[in-house]
Amino acid sequence: xxxxxxxxxxxxxxxxxxxxxxxxxxxxxxxxxxxxxxxxxxxxxxxxxxxxxxxxxxxxxxxxxxxxxxxxxxxxxxxxxxxxxxxxxxxxxxxxxxxxxxxxxxxxxxxxxxxxxxxxxxxxxxxxxxxxxxxxxxxxxxxxxxxxxxxxxxxxxxxxxxxxxxxxxxxxxxxxxxxxxxxxxxxxxxxxxxxxxxxxxxxxxxxxxxxxxxxxxxxxxxxxxxxxxxxxxxxxxxxxxxxxxxxxxxxxxxxxxxxxxxxxxxxxxxxxxxxxxxxxxxxxxxxxxxxxxxxxxxxxxxxxxxxxxxxxxxxxxxxxxxxxxxxxxxxxxxxxxxxxxxxxxxxxxxxxxxxxxxxxxxxxxxxxxxxxxxxxxxxxxxxxxxxxxxxxxxxxxxxxxxxxxxxxxxxxxxxxxxx
Amino acid sequence: xxxxxxxxxxxxxxxxxxxxxxxxxxxxxxxxxxxxxxxxxxxxxxxxxxxxxxxxxxxxxxxxxxxxxxxxxxxxxxxxxxxxxxxxxxxxxxxxxxxxxxxxxxxxxxxxxxxxxxxxx
Numbered sequence: 340x341x342x343x344x345x346x347x348x349x350x351x352x353x354x355x356x357x358x359x360x361x362x363x364x365x366x367x368x369x370x371x372x373x374x375x376x377x378x379x380x381x382x383x384x385x386x387x388x389x390x391x392x393x394x395x396x397x398x399x400x401x402x403x404x405x406x407x408x409x410x411x412x413x414x415x416x417x418x419x420x421x422x423x424x425x426x427x428x429x430x431x432x433x434x435x436x437x438x439x440x441x442x443x444x445x446x447x448x449x450x451x452x453x454x455x456x457x458x459x460x461x462x463x464x465x466x467x468x469x470x471x472x473x474x475x476x477x478x479x480x481x482x483x484x485x486x487x488x489x490x491x492x493x494x495x496x497x498x499x500x501x502x503x504x505x506x507x508x509x510x511x512x513x514x515x516x517x518x519x520x521x522x523x524x525x526x527x528x529x530x531x532x533x534x535x536x537x538x539x540x541x542x543x544x545x546x547x548x549x550x551x552x553x554x555x556x557x558x559x560x561x562x563x564x565x566x567x568x569x570x571x572x573x574x575x576x577x578x579x580x581x582x583x584x585x586x587x588x589x590x591x592x593x594x595x596x597x598x599x600x601x602x603x604x605x606x607x608x609x610x611x612x613x614x615x616x617x618x619x620x621x622x623x624x625x626x627x628x629x630x631x632x633x634x635x636x637x638x639x640x641x642x643x644x645x646x647x648x649x650x651x652x653x654x655x656x657x658x659x660x661x662x663x664x665x666x667x668x669x670x671x672x673x674x675x676x677x678x679x680x681x682x683x684x685x686x687x688x689x690x691x692x693x694x695x696x697x698x699x700x701x702x703x704x705x706x707x708x709x710x711x712x713x714x715x716x717x718x719x720x721x722x723x724x725x726x727x728x729x730x731x732x733x734x735x736x737x738x739x740x741x742x743x744x745x746x747x748x749x750x751x752x753x754x755x756x757x758x
Numbered sequence: 759x760x761x762x763x764x765x766x767x768x769x770x771x772x773x774x775x776x777x778x779x780x781x782x783x784x785x786x787x788x789x790x791x792x793x794x795x796x797x798x799x800x801x802x803x804x805x806x807x808x809x810x811x812x813x814x815x816x817x818x819x820x821x822x823x824x825x826x827x828x829x830x831x832x833x834x835x836x837x838x839x840x841x842x843x844x845x846x847x848x849x850x851x852x853x854x855x856x857x858x859x860x861x862x863x864x865x866x867x868x869x870x871x872x873x874x875x876x877x878x879x
Contacts, residue, residue, distance in 0.1 A: 376821075402874075512813065514841070531770050
C-alpha cells in the first residue's frame, strides 16, 4: 500500500492535520486509529468548555470532535479504525495490523505523529500498599462512566489535581458517589482554575495541596486510603496522616506523550516534554516526519492542539509537494530562568511562516513577572503576566520580519523576569 | 457594602474577580478581562447557573451510552435533581447531536440534548 501521507492517530490532532493536508492539495491520505471510532479522548470528555477559541462557543468534547470528523468525512479522507500501528521505520514505512487486514505495511512520503499521550500509572508513582481492585487512572474511570456506563466505585479519593481528576471528582459526585478528598503532591494545583471552582468548590470537595497517598488498605478491594502532608522535599511528614474509608482511588498525576513508535523510528525526543524535538514546521529530526498534539507536548486546550495540528498538516503537504528544505539556517530557542522547554525548539527564519507561536510551560508559580524574549543578547519583547503556573501553557509569538532584522544571531532566549 | 472574590469559569483564563455588592445588588465588578467575566460575576452573586453534562443509556446503538447536556444553563441548586432525572432515561438508536433526550427537565423549561451521534448497531 502507498499513501502520500499517513497520520498515526485519529484524535483531535490527527483529524486537524488530515483536514489541513487535504486543503493544501494532498489527496492520498490515510488516518490510522486504534479505537473503534475517530475523535480520540474527546469522546469521553463529555463536559463542556471546548472550542471557545476555534468556534467561539462552548462545546462538549464529543461535539468538538464531531465537527472535525464531519470535515474529514466531507473531504473523503480515508481512515482505518481498530487498527494498531506496530512500527514506523526511518524511511517512513508504517507497519500496522487489525483483525480484517491482518498485518500490512504502508509506504508514506510523509508521516504525522498524532498518537496523543497516556496517563501516569500507579507503577510510575511508587505508591506503597497492596494491589487491590479499585485503583484506576482518572481517564479509565472517565471512559467507564461516560462511554461504557459503569460506576467504578462509591467512595472515592483522588490523587493528583490534574484536569481529568478534577472533572472526574464532579462526574463521580453527580453519578451518586462520594468524593472524599483530592490530594496533590505539589503546593499548587495541576489543573485549570475554572475546574477547581466548578468541579471541587461547587461540591465542597476538599483539595489538600502538598499531600500524597502514603498507604492503600485492602487486599481484594480498596478498603481505605491514608494521605499525609509532605514537606518541601516532598517526603511525608509523620503525624499528619488523614485516613479515609473508601473503595476507590483515582490517579490524575500527569500525562506522558506516547512515543514508543517515534523512538523506534529514530525520532529525537526531549527529556523534558518526552515528545519529539521539532523545528518551526513541527518536523522532527527525520525529514518528512511531523508531530502535533499531545504526543508532542501535553496541552491544556484542544483548541491549541487543533491549531498546532493544522500547521503540521500544512507543512507535511508542503514537504510532499516541494521536498526537503536542506539549506536554511536553524536557530535554537533556549528556555531559561523558569521556562522549562519550548515547542518548537528550532526556528529557521528564512523558511518560517510570517509568525510562529512558540508554546512553553513554566517550572513554578510566578506572580507579577514578565515573559522576556531575546534575539542573541538583545531584548526584543517583554510581556507582563500577573500569574503564571505550570498547569497553564504560555506562549510567545515570533515574527519573521523581526527576525530578518537580526540575521547574525546564534540563538533566541525566552525567560521569566521581574516585571 | 459587601465584597466577594470569585474565579471566572467563562474560559480557561480563570480571571480573579472582585465583586462589590450593596443590599444584594452587584454594584461593581473588577479583575475581568472580557465582558463575559462581568456577566458571570453578576449572575454568580445573584442567580448562579451551570450547564449540566451527563450521559444516558442507548438501546440498540453501536455504543451503550450517549453523552448529553442541558441546552442552556440551569440554576446551580438543581444540578443534582437533573442528574437524578437522567438516571433511568434510555434513548433508542440512532441518536444525532441535538436530539432531545429529556424535554423540559425538572420543569426548568430547558431540554437535555444529545452531544454525540450514535448509529444503529
